[in-house]
Amino acid sequence: MCTIINLKKISDPRGNLTYIEGKSDIPFEIKRVYYLYDVPGGSVRGGHAHKDLHQMIIAMSGSFDITVDDGNKRFTYHMNRSYYGLYIPNMMWREIDNFSSGSVCLVLASEIYTEDDYYRDYNLFKSLVNES
Ligand code: TYD
16 A cells, blocks of 8 residues: 655754655665656656565655556555655556656665566556456
8 A cells, every 4th residue: 555654854944854764764675766857847757566666755856746556546646745755565556747847756665676577567467456
């Protein structure tokens, strides 16, 4: 199940600070970090699910929408705060769109990159979820 994780925020008149420790602030050890930036208006990212990998996605700057789909139900989260992370477990289809200009999408991942972990065909993903 996807959940919004409210990250710890150390408020300070000099500027706020948020930290993330694997396995304590989020439910997995962080093996990889990547980020989307310079995203042209109208772009759609994602469009896949992962067999094993778990992720957390944060709008470090600006905003975007994440639509998640478990093969039966869809839900869209509007991400616009750098202290909220959307936790996405494995076997969850996701699409990211509606990027504001200058937005930065940070992704914390539980595994290193391997293309074998991706389902990029929605119909295949949906049929696998519904047969298990
Ligand atoms: P992809 O995961 O499809 O991007 P998104 O879901 O954000 O739209 O990855 C796009 C390309 O980048 C694809 O060719 C694989 C490559 N890639 C890596 O080499 N390493 C990585 O860690 C990631 C996330 C992608």
